[in-house]
Amino acid sequence: MFKIPAKDSTWAIATPQVMGIINCTSDSFYAASRQENLKSVLLKVGQFINEGVNLIDIGAQSTRPNAQLVSAEVEIEHLIPILLSIRKAYPHLLISIDTFYASVANACLDAGANIINDISCGSFDSAMLGVVSTQHAGFIGMYLTGSIHAMHTIAARENIIASLIAFFEEKKKILSLAGIHQWVIDPGFGFGKTVEENFTIVRELASLKKIGLPLLLGASRKSSIYKTLGSSAEEALNGTTMVHTVALLNEVNILRVHDVKEAAELIKLLPYLK
Secondary structure, X not given: OEEEEOOOOEEEEOOOEEEEEEEOOOOOOOHHHEOOOHHHHHHHHHHHHHHOOOEEEEEOOOOOXXXXXXXXXXXXXXXXXXXXXXXXXXXXXXXXXXXXXXXHXXXXXXXXXXXXXXXXXXXXXXXXXXXXXXXXXXXXXXXXOOOOOOOOOOOOOOOHHHHHHHHHHHHHHHHHHOOOOOOEEEXXXXXXXXXXXXXXXXXXXXXXXXXXXXXXXOOOOOHHHHHHHOOOHHHOHHHHHHHHHHHHHOOOOEEEEOOHHHHHHHHHXXXXXX
């Protein structure tokens, strides 16, 4: 079992878990996931809980290709009222905030969040790791080689798995110096990688277990799936389920998803199919 600090709580990961995506932006790549008012957010969170979610991940910044970045101030303005309402309605729910801004992380942790999900793994904002450590928050760090304005640029590399292992071993040292020893790694499916690299990650997730940290996969309805199928994000649930099945068989710990019910059902069936 992994035990991750989670701001006044503990995130215990013994069996595979489902993280439900709450997009508080009008610019997410998957239109059906956009929650643009407080009522719809609370309805979606309630639905996710009924479907078996373990934690939710709230974001107010789209990181899809060609998205226009918004400021930390805009993120805070969007996130805090939503976060406060969710925390009031669901006092014990684990809440992650998807941001790479330290000021957003700090404000949201003060308002009741437990975990910070940073696509840059602390690289975009030098104050991020200090905030996470001081607040005793959970942390999810993603593999990303591009800059804040070029996060989808594909780097030249010979072996994506070897690159992931080297990246996270180095990050383990950096985070340890900041006082963060137990955290979650995300290989960054869909960020600055070829389609083949994305599918290689899923096939070889078990190779990343040697890093000694829990693994999160965020592949839900992404373009490597739907473009390979010649469809769209709206039509990519079946393909996503296939990817999630392979990931679970390769010992992934957390699935970050738009469709909680389907992912939770996979996890229920997993013991019978391994």
